[in-house]
Amino acid sequence: MNPITLSLHPAMAMMELAPVETGATARSDVKSTARGGASPALGRVLGALQASGLAAGTLATARGALQKMERAASLLGGADSLESGLAALLAAQARQADQRTTLAKSQAICKLQELKLKNLAEREQIEKRLEAARSAGFWSKLITAFKAIGAALSAASSIFTGPAGIAASALLVLSIIVSAAKPDDWGKWLSLGLSLAAMALGGYAAISNLVGTAASAAGTVGAAAGAAGGSATGAVGSGASAAGSAAAQATTQAVKAAAEVAAQAAKTAAEAVQSGVKLAAQIGGSASQAVAAGGAFAKGHYESEGLLAQAALAELRALRQKLLGEAEDEREEMTAVIEAQDRGVKAVVRALESYHSAALSATGRQS
Amino acid sequence: MSRSRAWDEVARVAASGVREGTLKLRDVVGLGDDELRALATAAAALQRSGRHADARAVYSLLLLHDPTSSGAWRAMADLHHGVGDHAVAVACYETAALLGGRDEVATRREARSLEQLGHPSLAAELGALSPRRSERGAS
Numbered sequence: 001m002n003p004i005t006l007s008l009h010p011a012m013a014m015m016e017l018a019p020v021e022t023g024a025t026a027r028s029d030v031k032s033t034a035r036g037g038a039s040p041a042l043g044r045v046l047g048a049l050q051a052s053g054l055a056a057g058t059l060a061t062a063r064g065a066l067q068k069m070e071r072a073a074s075l076l077g078g079a080d081s082l083e084s085g086l087a088a089l090l091a092a093q094a095r096q097a098d099q100r101t102t103l104a105k106s107q108a109i110c111k112l113q114e115l116k117l118k119n120l121a122e123r124e125q126i127e128k129r130l131e132a133a134r135s136a137g138f139w140s141k142l143i144t145a146f147k148a149i150g151a152a153l154s155a156a157s158s159i160f161t162g163p164a165g166i167a168a169s170a171l172l173v174l175s176i177i178v179s180a181a182k183p184d185d186w187g188k189w190l191s192l193g194l195s196l197a198a199m200a201l202g203g204y205a206a207i208s209n210l211v212g213t214a215a216s217a218a219g220t221v222g223a224a225a226g227a228a229g230g231s232a233t234g235a236v237g238s239g240a241s242a243a244g245s246a247a248a249q250a251t252t253q254a255v256k257a258a259a260e261v262a263a264q265a266a267k268t269a270a271e272a273v274q275s276g277v278k279l280a281a282q283i284g285g286s287a288s289q290a291v292a293a294g295g296a297f298a299k300g301h302y303e304s305e306g307l308l309a310q311a312a313l314a315e316l317r318a319l320r321q322k323l324l325g326e327a328e329d330e331r332e333e334m335t336a337v338i339e340a341q342d343r344g345v346k347a348v349v350r351a352l353e354s355y356h357s358a359a360l361s362a363t364g365r366q367s
Numbered sequence: 368m369s370r371s372r373a374w375d376e377v378a379r380v381a382a383s384g385v386r387e388g389t390l391k392l393r394d395v396v397g398l399g400d401d402e403l404r405a406l407a408t409a410a411a412a413l414q415r416s417g418r419h420a421d422a423r424a425v426y427s428l429l430l431l432h433d434p435t436s437s438g439a440w441r442a443m444a445d446l447h448h449g450v451g452d453h454a455v456a457v458a459c460y461e462t463a464a465l466l467g468g469r470d471e472v473a474t475r476r477e478a479r480s481l482e483q484l485g486h487p488s489l490a491a492e493l494g495a496l497s498p499r500r501s502e503r504g505a506s
Contacts, residue, residue, distance in 0.1 A: 045413075045421045052412040061405035065398050069428045086385075086395060087378035108377045116389040122435060129465050138496060141489055142461070 393433040403429070410442065419450055437467025445476065453480035471497055 046063055054062065090108065384390030398406070406425055413422035423446060429439040444459030460477035474497045478490040 062409035065402035090374040115394040
């Protein structure tokens with residue numbers, strides 16, 4: 001492990017982060033979490049660990065690591081918070097190591113560049129393995145065997161709990177399919193990008209569950225859907241702030257935090273999809289355009305831009321038709337790919353609606 | 368908490384790297400080796416005690432930390448193999464193999480999952496890819 005910790009051990013670095021810069025108000029600070037104010041789901045995991053008979057030292061280290069990762073995940077939440085969150089983290093690390101100088105800063109940038117190169121080299125190695133896997137022919141047979149991709153995806157959805165997890169699983173399986181179905185370069189990159197996107201999505205879905213939002217929101221959606229209707233999107237912030245009475249304060253805060261984390265998860269989902277196809281999009285091709293349109297659709301929905309979302313969806317459908325027309329010999333595989341992607345995008349959108357509906361319903365009950 | 372603005376530039380580089388996929392979360396806010404070991408131990412303990420969802424959550428965190436960790440994918444695969452989620456197990460085993468190569472035990476388990484899924488011929492073919500025959504390194 002070689003994080004850019006500037007020779008200091010990373011332990012405790014997260015404990016010094018600014019509490020609100022990421023917008024993760026569910027955690028007023030990490031210290032309070034360490035004192036026992038962990039989110040319900042994280043608390044559940046920690047409780048299970050407590051009862052698992054782990055050695056005290058291991059338990060303490062695992063608890064600290066889980067809390068660090070919970071906090072770190074919030075850094076992935078949005079375009080603005082990532083920079084500020086990372087800046088706070090780096091500054092904290094530098095303080096710990098007493099490295100406040102310009103030299104330390106330039107060293108950190110150099111270290112990051114080194115790590116980028118290292119990761120790119122690793123990626124090249126993965127590419128070679130992709131080639132080997134393709135040459136062996138096993139993957140194409142695997143894909144053929146999994147022609148009933150719907151069943152596979154249904155099972156795969158259990159990798160990560162929650163609707164966003166379904167999207168993650170879909171992307172994961174999709175990446176395997178694409179790499180097997182498309183022998184040229186962009187297919188290779190697309191596959192790798194989708195794999196990474198799937199991992200990011202899945203990881204974030206797990207985080208969402210850990211902080212106790214995804215499960216509760218999904219559970220509430222049935223009751224909330226009727227009340228919230230289609231206008232729920234975008235009402236979270238105003239709804240939460242409107243419920244300002246002292247009695248409702250705690251619940252409001254929790255709902256608002258849940259909505260924020262959910263929104264972060266959704267935004268991350270859209271960004272992950274988009275970043276996952278970035279390389280492929282540079283090369284071009286109908287499939288990459290179609291996948292990128294899927295990301296835009298989810299993002300549009302998140303941003304409450306109904307028209308944008310509809311336009312993006314129309315674009316997505318048109319691109320898919322074009323793709324099907326261009327790939328007659330692979331129509332069956334690509335249809336499966338498209339259907340899988342469709343389910344993934346829809347799952348993300350459903351997750352968004354669930355979160356918004358649940359939050360709106362809860363705030364409505366208070367006010 | 369105040370922070371030095373001097374680190375904003377570093378943060379921008381880090382954030383762009385994370386976004387474009389050239390930096391992992393591990394590279395920026397990495398856990399130490401002792402913490403990773405503790406998490407792996409904790410996940411295994413949860414798995415042994417039947418708390419599969421919690422174990423899965425911890426493994427997911429490890430994947431978030433380093434998405435190219437073949438060990439984490441392998442652990443996730445074993446978890447799903449153990450509870451009978453064979454399609455998921457196959458997907459995870461293949462991802463682990465892609466990232467770190469095949470090992471004999473994982474190959475055997477994946478083959479069993481393929482058999483459970485009704486693909487014995489594919490399971491047999493997978494056997495031909497085992498490290499003993501192909502001499503590929505284990506992860």
